[in-house]
Amino acid sequence: MVMRGLRKSMKAIMWIIVVSFVATIFFAWGMRVTGRQTLRRDVVARVNGKDIDIVDFQREWRRTREIYRDLYGNQYDPKTMDPQLRRMVLDEMIQRELLVEEAMRNGIVVSDEEVIRSISSNPAFQSGGKFDIGRYNRILDYMGMLPSMFEEQERRNLMISKLRTMISSGIRVSDEEIENYYRRTNEQVKVRYVLVKPEDFMGKASPSEQEMRSYYEKHMADFKDEKTGKARPFEDVRATIKGIMERDKAEEMVRDIARRVSRDARSGGLLRAASGFGLKPITTDFFSRVGYVKDVRSQKEFIMAAFSLKGIGDVSEPVGTPEGQYVIELVGMKGIDEAKFREEKEKIRDMLLQRRRIELENEWIKHLRERAKIKMNLSAIEGEF
Numbered sequence: 001m002v003m004r005g006l007r008k009s010m011k012a013i014m015w016i017i018v019v020s021f022v023a024t025i026f027f028a029w030g031m032r033v034t035g036r037q038t039l040r041r042d043v044v045a046r047v048n049g050k051d052i053d054i055v056d057f058q059r060e061w062r063r064t065r066e067i068y069r070d071l072y073g074n075q076y077d078p079k080t081m082d083p084q085l086r087r088m089v090l091d092e093m094i095q096r097e098l099l100v101e102e103a104m105r106n107g108i109v110v111s112d113e114e115v116i117r118s119i120s121s122n123p124a125f126q127s128g129g130k131f132d133i134g135r136y137n138r139i140l141d142y143m144g145m146l147p148s149m150f151e152e153q154e155r156r157n158l159m160i161s162k163l164r165t166m167i168s169s170g171i172r173v174s175d176e177e178i179e180n181y182y183r184r185t186n187e188q189v190k191v192r193y194v195l196v197k198p199e200d201f202m203g204k205a206s207p208s209e210q211e212m213r214s215y216y217e218k219h220m221a222d223f224k225d226e227k228t229g230k231a232r233p234f235e236d237v238r239a240t241i242k243g244i245m246e247r248d249k250a251e252e253m254v255r256d257i258a259r260r261v262s263r264d265a266r267s268g269g270l271l272r273a274a275s276g277f278g279l280k281p282i283t284t285d286f287f288s289r290v291g292y293v294k295d296v297r298s299q300k301e302f303i304m305a306a307f308s309l310k311g312i313g314d315v316s317e318p319v320g321t322p323e324g325q326y327v328i329e330l331v332g333m334k335g336i337d338e339a340k341f342r343e344e345k346e347k348i349r350d351m352l353l354q355r356r357r358i359e360l361e362n363e364w365i366k367h368l369r370e371r372a373k374i375k376m377n378l379s380a381i382e383g384e385f
Contacts (some may be wrong), residue, residue: 039377044090046375047097052090056381059144061089061381086381094376098154098368103159107302108164110158115151118158167364168357178348182341188286190332191306192270194279196258197324201250209348212241258318265315270329286334297323 039045044339045052064085069076120131127135205270207215213234216223223240234241257277264273274281286295289307296302298321305319309330319326 002012039173039375039380041377041380044377044380045094045312046096046373048101048373050097050101052093057090057355057381060093060175061086063143064089086118087378090376090378090381094374095365096160098372099160099163100156102368103163106163108159108162108166110155110162111248114158115155118154119151129287164357164361169358170329171353171356171358171360175345177352178345179341181348181352182344185287185292186288186336186341187307188288188291188334189306189309189330190284191328192281192282192283192331193302193326193328194261194270194274195324195326196254196261196279198247198250198254199324201253205246205249205253207242207245207249212238214372215241215245219382234355254325255318255320258327261269262315262318262327265327265329269313270315270327274327281329283331286332297321302326302328317377326359 039051042054043051043055044054065082068081068085072081119125119136123137124139125131137147140147143150145153216234216237222229223232223237225232249364261270261273261277261279264276268279282295284293287303287306291303291305293299293302295307299320301319301321305316305326307330309316309328312330312333314330316326316328
């Protein structure tokens with residue numbers, strides 16, 4: 001029972017450690033690295049002259065691997081996941097050094113009292129809601145850490161936390177931004193549309209022999225033989241030219257038909273306009289600006305055009321996409337629930353603030369990393385230990 005409790009507590013601590021890994025590793029893979037083979041075998045990396053010892057790496061690696069093994073269970077594949085986790089742990093340790101160094105450069109300090117307060121308030125080290133020194137020592141022993149090592153790690157984590165607070169202290173989110181976000185994710189529309197596809201018109205307007213020869217003469221550079229550097233004979237590329245020109249003519253026909261459908265739909269509706277060209281309109285379900293429209297490949301272009309329509313019955317201009325030309329008619333609208341918006345407003349503010357903090361930190365960390373001098377000894381982390 002005691003060991004089960006220790007394992008449970010240790011996993012709680014390790015999850016805290018992994019969360020701190022993820023929170024600082026967004027751009028770790030892009031770090032500028034130099035001199036990978038110039039370090040001692042017992043050093044896995046050097047960050048601005050400060051060495052990261054292989055023993056420290058091994059300790060962090062074992063904890064992280066255990067967490068992921070618990071998380072994935074039988075799906076954990078050491079052959080594929082171990083190398084990725086080793087590199088992730090090393091990158092996090094490097095980035096942590098950069099953050100601590102920057103905190104010190106900015107005069108950030110953490111007192112002994114702050115370290116004690118943080119550790120004693122950790123539920124993993126408490127019994128009956130109070131700090132338990134015996135439990136604390138047993139957990140650290142299970143983790144293979146001396147109290148002085150863990151307390152120094154906690155001090156560094158608190159320094160990084162203060163640094164993050166300093167970086168993001170001026171961030172604000174306006175009421176207008178909150179409402180815009182809520183509308184973007186909750187306003188919905190329903191549309192009817194037709195898709196005019198070039199494939200449906202291939203071969204219906206074949207180019208003449210003269211048109212193909214004229215195309216060949218204008219685009220001879222596109223048909224050069226790689227060996228001779230000369231244009232291939234017309235007969236050798238005739239089929240290719242015919243395919244290109246048929247596609248061009250089909251796309252021209254599609255654009256013309258879509259324009260006519262859009263024009264006619266404005267006066268008589270899309271159903272009537274489409275029937276005149278043998279097209280069958282499709283009606284969607286309701287969707288938001290961040291939603292998904294079934295059977296539509298060009299989601300972004302389609303959704304933008306749909307939300308540009310202001311009133312029921314409005315029809316879009318043709319929307320050109322790789323799959324063809326869409327003509328869209330607005331048939332339904334759902335506004336936001338004002339009462340629900342007021343209830344969720346502060347939650348949205350917190351979410352947007354957190355998102356903005358992460359974006360700002362990423363940019364700041366990217367700059368910090370670009371001016372750092374980092375050496376990695378990747379071979380040192382590949383062995384079994």
